[in-house]
Every structure is written in C-alpha cells, then in structure tokens.
Amino acid sequence: MSKPKVGFYWCASCGGCEESVVDLAEGLLDVVAAVDLVFFPVAMDFKREDVEAMADGEMAVCFVNGAIRSDEQREMAELLRAKSQLLIAYGSCSHQGGIPGLANLYSHESLMKYVYEESPSTVNPEKVRPAPETAVPEGATVTLPELDHEVKCLDQVVDVDYYIPGCAPPVSLLSNAVTAVLEDKLPPKGTVLAPDVALCKECPRIDTKPADISLAELKRPSLAELDPEICLLTQGFLCMGPATRSGCGAVCMAANMPCTGCLGPVSHAKDHGGAFIGALGSILSPENEEEIDALLEQIPDPAGTFYRYGLPASRLFARHNRATT
Amino acid sequence: MSETATAPAATGAGTYEPRIVAFFCNWCTYTASDLAGVSRLTYAPNTRIIRFMCSGRIDPQFILTALRQGADGVLIGGCHPGDCHYSTGNYRALRRFKLLKKLLAQMGLEPERVRLEWIAASEGDRLQEVTNEMAEQLRRLGPPNLEAIPAPGPGEELPGEVQELEKTEA
Numbered sequence: 001m002s003k004p005k006v007g008f009y010w011c012a013s014c015g016g017c018e019e020s021v022v023d024l025a026e027g028l029l030d031v032v033a034a035v036d037l038v039f040f041p042v043a044m045d046f047k048r049e050d051v052e053a054m055a056d057g058e059m060a061v062c063f064v065n066g067a068i069r070s071d072e073q074r075e076m077a078e079l080l081r082a083k084s085q086l087l088i089a090y091g092s093c094s095h096q097g098g099i100p101g102l103a104n105l106y107s108h109e110s111l112m113k114y115v116y117e118e119s120p121s122t123v124n125p126e127k128v129r130p131a132p133e134t135a136v137p138e139g140a141t142v143t144l145p146e147l148d149h150e151v152k153c154l155d156q157v158v159d160v161d162y163y164i165p166g167c168a169p170p171v172s173l174l175s176n177a178v179t180a181v182l183e184d185k186l187p188p189k190g191t192v193l194a195p196d197v198a199l200c201k202e203c204p205r206i207d208t209k210p211a212d213i214s215l216a217e218l219k220r221p222s223l224a225e226l227d228p229e230i231c232l233l234t235q236g237f238l239c240m241g242p243a244t245r246s247g248c249g250a251v252c253m254a255a256n257m258p259c260t261g262c263l264g265p266v267s268h269a270k271d272h273g274g275a276f277i278g279a280l281g282s283i284l285s286p287e288n289e290e291e292i293d294a295l296l297e298q299i300p301d302p303a304g305t306f307y308r309y310g311l312p313a314s315r316l317f318a319r320h321n322r323a324t325t
Numbered sequence: 326m327s328e329t330a331t332a333p334a335a336t337g338a339g340t341y342e343p344r345i346v347a348f349f350c351n352w353c354t355y356t357a358s359d360l361a362g363v364s365r366l367t368y369a370p371n372t373r374i375i376r377f378m379c380s381g382r383i384d385p386q387f388i389l390t391a392l393r394q395g396a397d398g399v400l401i402g403g404c405h406p407g408d409c410h411y412s413t414g415n416y417r418a419l420r421r422f423k424l425l426k427k428l429l430a431q432m433g434l435e436p437e438r439v440r441l442e443w444i445a446a447s448e449g450d451r452l453q454e455v456t457n458e459m460a461e462q463l464r465r466l467g468p469p470n471l472e473a474i475p476a477p478g479p480g481e482e483l484p485g486e487v488q489e490l491e492k493t494e495a
Contacts (some may be wrong), residue, residue: 105431271386274384278385281424287416289419302427314389315389315393
C-alpha cells in the first residue's frame with residue numbers, strides 16, 4: 001500500500017509552526033516513515049508546479065499555517081484545498097488570524113506608511129513601496145503579491161476540515177492529530193483538535209485559585225513581581241486561562257507568565273474576547289464608575305490583549321460564514 | 326444559524342430605521358417597559374426587547390453577536406446601583422459594559438451604538454426618553470459600517486503608550 005501523501009505550507013506566519021514540526025524530535029522520523037511528504041517548501045525543495053501537477057484530492061492531508069493576507073496566499077489556499085482530502089488549519093494564525101490579524105485594527109494605508117516610511121528602523125527617503133508590478137531595465141516586468149486590506153483566517157477563505165490551535169501548536173496536539181489521521185480515528189469535521197476544557201483545568205496553580213476572586217487592582221507582568229506559585233489571575237495579572245482552551249500543558253504558567261490565549265476559546269465560547277470580558281466583569285471589585293474607569297486604565301490595549309491571536313475571528317470582525325459555527 | 330448580517334430595517338423609500346436590540350432586566354427595565362405600555366406612552370418602535378433575569382446575565386458575547394447579526398445598536402437596561410434583585414448583578418454588567426465599550430472604540434465602532442441605562446420599574450417615562458433618544462442618534466449615524474477598517478489619523482496609528490515608547494527609542 002502506498003503511503004499517504006502529506007503537505008505542509010505557510011502563509012502569513014512567522015515560521016514558528018514549522019519549528020513545532022521539528023519539535024517532534026525523533027517522533028518526526030516515525031511520521032516520515034509513515035507518510036510521504038510531498039510539499040513542504042520551508043524544509044524541502046518543492047515548487048508550486050509540483051502541487052499544480054497533482055490530481056485533485058491526491059494529498060491525504062495538508063497542514064496550512066499562517067493567516068491569509070495576500071492574493072498569492074489566497075491562491076495557494078485554494079490550490080491546496082483542491083489537492084487535499086483533509087485541509088487542517090495549523091496554528092493560531094490559520095485558526096483565528098493570529099498576531100498578523102491585529103493589522104485589522106489599522107487601515108492599509110497607515111500600515112504601509114508606518115512600515116515603509118515612519119518606523120524608527122526604516123531609512124527610505126524616496127518613500128519606495130512594494131509595487132505589484134515593476135518594469136526592470138532588462139525589459140521584463142517583475143511581479144510581487146499584493147497585500148490585502150484585511151487579514152483573514154483560513155476558514156474565511158476556504159473550507160477547513162480541522163483546526164490545530166496554538167502559537168506555535170504544542171507538539172502533543174500535532175502528534176495526536178497525525179496519529180488520528182493515520183488510524184482514521186478523526187472526530188466530526190470542524191473540530192478543533194485539542195481538549196475542550198478551559199486551561200485553568202490543567203494549570204498547576206489551580207489549587208491556589210479561590211472560589212471568589214476579587215480584584216481591586218490589575219498588574220502587568222513587565223511592571224510587577226509575579227509569585228511563582230499562586231494563580232496569576234488572583235494576583236491581578238490578566239491571565240486568559242478561564243476563556244482559553246487547554247492542551248498546551250500550561251507551559252506559560254510553569255514559566256511564570258500569564259496565558260495570552262493562543263489556543264483560542266473553548267467551543268462553547270463563540271467569542272474569545274467577549275468571553276474573557278464576561279469573566280473579568282465578575283472578578284473585578286470596584287462598583288462605582290470612577291473606580292471602574294481608573295481600574296480599566298490598567299488595560300491600555302483591550303483588543304490586543306483579548307484578541308491577541310484572534311481578531312479576524314472575533315464576532316464583530318468575522319465577516320464571513322465559518323464552515324461550522 | 327446564519328451569521329451573516331442582514332440589511333438594516335427600512336421603511337418606505339430611502340428612510341432608514343435603526344434596529345435596536347434591547348437587553349432588559351426582568352425586575353426593573355422590563356417592568357418599566359410594561360409600565361410604559363399600560364401608561365400608553367408612545368415611543369420609538371425601533372427596539373426589539375429581550376428579557377433577562379438580571380443585567381448581570383448579559384454576556385458581552387450576546388452584544389457582539391447582536392451587532393454581528395445586524396443590530397444597529399444594543400441597549401442594556403438594569404436596576405439602579407444598590408437596587409439589583411440579586412444584589413450585585415448590575416455592577417457586573419457595568420464593569421463588562423465599560424470594558425466592552427473601550428474595546429469597541431478601539432475596533433472603530435461608534436460609542437452611541439452600545440448603551441447602558443439604569444431604569445427602575447417605576448420609570449416608564451425614562452424608558453420612553455432613552456429609547457427615543459437612542460433611536461434618533463442611530464438614525465443620524467446610519468447603519469454601522471463593519472466592513473470599513475478604522476483609518477486612524479496621522480500620529481494615531483498606535484496606542485499612546487506605544488507611541489511614547491517609540492519616541493524614547495528613536
């Protein structure tokens with residue numbers, strides 16, 4: 001029997017998702033022995049033509065990481081969708097929009113202006129910007145992909161079968177998913193392949209979380225000392241644990257940092273930020289407007305805090321039907 | 326369940342009527358709307374009232390979902406501070422509301438679109454006033470433009486705190 005063909009591709013992402021594949025360590029050898037890697041441009045020499053030459057559905061499974069924010073990425077997503085039986089959104093950007101998704105807070109023009117003209121590290125007196133087409137002296141025209149005005153997650157562009165969340169996804173989620181594919185033991189389509197309980201459940205600090213938290217002040221990890229034993233939310237740090245899916249082994253809490261929510265919400269919470277605001281409203285203690293306003297001053301960037309990995313997927317910004325809701 | 330926003334309610338040619346989803350607490354504001362009814366107070370017919378047992382039950386996700394599914398505005402009505410039937414539900418509503426408003430402002434939504442009012446069971450006239458006022462404000466604003474990405478003015482691209490940091494580093 002021929003081995004199942006597997007692809008791995010990146011769109012708007014940092015490369016951390018590829019790192020997480022390498023993190024399989026010697027487990028990677030078992031995977032490579034069991035499957036036939038037919039497309040993995042980061043690590044191996046494959047070209048787009050190789051994918052175009054495949055029959056539809058030739059790949060058993062394709063993992064796509066990264067958000068979609070250019071015409072080239074959209075074309076690749078559509079191409080890989082056609083050539084794969086299973087398309088898996090891999091990592092936060094592909095699942096919910098990720099860090100690149102925060103660009104949706106700004107206009108296209110202000111982003112381009114900042115990056116190509118104003119940022120402290122940029123020297124660009126001629127104000128050169130990338131152009132989709134440029135004529136070169138040799139007589140030819142060279143082309144570049146054009147940046148979209150909006151960052152989207154993968155399922156806002158093509159139909160997605162499964163999601164593996166995380167920034168980058170924990171190794172255990174990847175190996176579980178690969179095993180599930182190989183043994184044909186997959187859950188219903190549209191499932192996020194991670195435990196569907198809040199992170200607090202697997203947090204080693206859970207026993208220090210009182211039944212009722214009452215916070216009169218908020219702290220930020222860069223400006224205050226973090227106790228290594230006690231529940232971070234109880235200490236006043238904004239830990240997204242109560243609204244975030246588990247599956248990461250609470251590694252950030254073990255490293256004494258609060259959860260920033262990279263695995264996205266549990267399935268019954270439809271909006272990550274909305275769910276966390278709901279939780280936070282219950283545990284802050286001030287009752288009058290002035291005190292509440294003063295406390296909320298401690299959250300200077302709510303969108304970047306509550307939707308750090310999922311602004312494109314948020315209720316308000318999700319402009320397209322998901323395959324499954 | 327369709328998530329797609331539908332076109333705003335329109336009556337007649339060219340007249341835009343905003344659709345306001347109203348989340349009212351059972352003990353105060355919902356009773357106030359009953360009182361407004363039996364007192365025969367007339368007010369803008371733009372609200373679609375949904376009754377909750379307490380304003381503290383109104384999850385911010387409900388507000389976001391209403392806006393997502395085509396509401397032009399969301400009105401939340403609860404008991405005055407100190408009067409909550411369940412003692413502190415309205416304080417929770419207030420804290421969530423304030424945080425959500427801050428978030429929505431950052432996302433480019435006009436502040437008039439989400440409003441919280443304390444309206445007691447005896448204040449039918451206040452309900453009339455608030456509903457009329459909000460309907461008028463939203464009529465002036467027009468439908469929310471969720472497609473438009475907010476375009477900050479020069480120097481406003483980054484949160485103030487980040488700008489400060491960039492200045493010190495430059």
